[in-house]
Amino acid sequence: MEGSVPRAVAWGTVSSSFPGSPGSSGSPSDAAPLSLCAREPHVPADRLVAEMVPPPRFDAVRFGTYIPDPNQPSQTEAVRVLEGFAAGLGTAGDSGRRRLFGFGRPAKKTPSGPRGVYLDGGYGVGKTHLLASLWHATPAEPALKAFGTFVELTNLVGALGFQQTVQTLSGHRLLCIDEFELDDPGDTVLVSTLLGKLVEAGVALAATSNTLPGRLGEGRFAAADFLREIQGLSAHFRALRIDGEDYRHRGLPEAPPPYSEDVVAKTAHATEGASLDAFPDLLEHLAKVHPSRYGALTDGIRTVCLTGVRPVPDQSTALRLVVLADRLYDREVPVLASGLPFDQLFSEEMLKGGYRKKYFRAISRLTALARDAGRLAEDR
Known part of the structure; x- marks a missing residue:
């Protein structure tokens, strides 16, 4: 599919060592079930980076497949703004690829307008759909844009180290962070610092987070809290409110x-x-x-x-x-x-x-x- 990266990148060396995995002896009909407890995968760092793409559930989503609620004009407005944001992230030669693979230092990119968008809304209004659509719509090759949850990003820092993560992601055109977590101060400071380094390198950012279930109905809590937690980066983000029915209200x-x-x-x-x-x-x-x-x-x-x-x-x-x-x-x-x-x-x-x-x-x-x-x- 255009713009997507198969999640099987570099997986062969991982799955082939599992008992009962594809490639092992025995056919599915006569093999015992697999066991997660029998698996101790060793994942190379380059796989962690290569996997930072929208998950299979969101492979096919695009702005055109998002159906805005006619009673919620903020949904239509969000699509319009995000389409423009993606178009503004056009390719800029091979500078990103050169940085990604360590071949010299590209010229500093010149930001024009906000370099980040934050999708503010409750559960079930399509924020992840829109975030994945932004990733797909950004005119850059998949290796130069990244998509992951907040937890996956902190795990990447844990696996690579802070400086190596900065170096690796600085060559990207866009970083999308789904489900930005606001409940762990330590991780929030870590990611906020990381994003500051990436903004300096010219990386565009997009993020979502969810209002805590106990705070529903408190207006723009999520956006205000997000912008406060990222502190000095708030000026780089434009908050897009996405209203709509929140299934969490139904329990x-x-x-x-x-x-x-x-x-x-x-x-x-x-x-x-x-x-x-x-x-x-x-x-x-x-x-x-x-x-x-x-x-x-x-x-x-x-x-x-x-x-x-x-x-x-x-x-x-x-x-x-x-x-x-x-x-x-x-x-x-x-x-x-x-x-x-x-x-x-x-x-x-x-x-x-x-x-x-x-x-x-x-x-x-x-x-x-x-x-x-x-x-x-x-x-x-």
């Missing part, structure tokens, strides 16, 4: 009832590319794998089957599960489970705490993936 979606362990196990054995793990074992295994590798952990997995789902025991475990849920959702991997429904994963205390936005998102995404998995279990 958490009801998760489908879990299946029996027997059905989950039979489905795993009968489904090509399925993994089968006990939920408690998977939670323990996630602690041994850096979150930046959770995408690689799911390479080649077409369905995730889990037995014995139960409430997560602590916040560190819960935050790791959130990252895995995001990677599964990005890759549209169905999740079939026994035990408790996903809307009972997190305690009331967690859902009222500082990370509640992440937990609400994880419940919604795992619930959607559980519905996707339902058809696989219908005949079991």
Whole structure:
């Protein structure tokens, strides 16, 4: 697809070492299910950078596929502004490529107008759709524009180091950050500092974040908070308000009832590319794998089957599960489970705490993936 980069870039060396992965001996019909717990992926740094593209769920989105609500003129206005923003990021020779690969220092780019846009709005109004559309519409080759969540960006800094991340991303024309997190002061300062360096290098920025569930209805809280947290960078951002119905006002979606362990196990054995793990074992295994590798952990997995789902025991475990849920959702991997429904994963205390936005998102995404998995279990 035009403007997209396959997420299989440099994956062969990672997935080929997994037991039961494509390329291993045995056919799908006589092989046992795969196991996430058996995987310990080692991801090269260049793969982390190459994967900074819109996830498969947003491969095909464009401004033309975004259908604005006629009752919400801010949605039409956002499309108009973003189309103009993308057009203003036209190619400028090979300076970005030279910087990317370390061949000299390109001439300083001259910013014209705001070098950043912030999409301000609640859940379910299409901010990620518009952010991915901006990435696709920006007239630069894929290697010179990056797209990732706030968590993926902090993971990249953790894997490469701050200076190497600055050097690598400084050659880009555009950096899109989805779900900018405002609940961790340390990470916010880290990313704010990183963005300052990138703005100095002439990189255009675009970001989204979500209003915390407990703060809905407080007007422009998200935009004001975002601009305050990035401090000196606020002048570089134009905030675009995107109004619309917020499904969070209707409460958490009801998760489908879990299946029996027997059905989950039979489905795993009968489904090509399925993994089968006990939920408690998977939670323990996630602690041994850096979150930046959770995408690689799911390479080649077409369905995730889990037995014995139960409430997560602590916040560190819960935050790791959130990252895995995001990677599964990005890759549209169905999740079939026994035990408790996903809307009972997190305690009331967690859902009222500082990370509640992440937990609400994880419940919604795992619930959607559980519905996707339902058809696989219908005949079991």
